[in-house]
Amino acid sequence: MALTTFATTTFAAARSRAHGPTAALWHAVEVHRLPAEVDGACELTLCGTLARVALDEPWPSSSREVCGTCTTLAGVTPA
Incomplete structure (x- = not known):
């Protein structure tokens, strides 16, 4: 009998700086x-x-x- 373990990935929120006309965004780390x-x-x-x-x-x-890219890569479904 083989056991399979699943790793749980933990993400934290991180705030970027605004650059030019773009707003500061929340990202996943x-x-x-x-x-x-x-x-x-x-x-x-x-x-x-x-x-x-x-x-x-x-x-x-x-x-x-x-x-949006961090949301997709973290596997979060947009509300």
């Missing part, structure tokens, strides 16, 4: 470290943007300003 080590740190998001992790914001974010 895959978390591989303890929360205290990533809170407030700049991390590479799923879409390749650098953004500051904000553990007080849930992912997926309920904000309208959410990165």
Whole structure:
């Protein structure tokens, strides 16, 4: 009998900076470290943007300003 294990991926929300005419967006960051080590740190998001992790914001974010690419890559169904 073979056992199959499934890994659970944890994502955190991260806020990017606004650039030119674009708004700051919420992105997803895959978390591989303890929360205290990533809170407030700049991390590479799923879409390749650098953004500051904000553990007080849930992912997926309920904000309208959410990165569509991160949403898709994180497997989140848009509301």
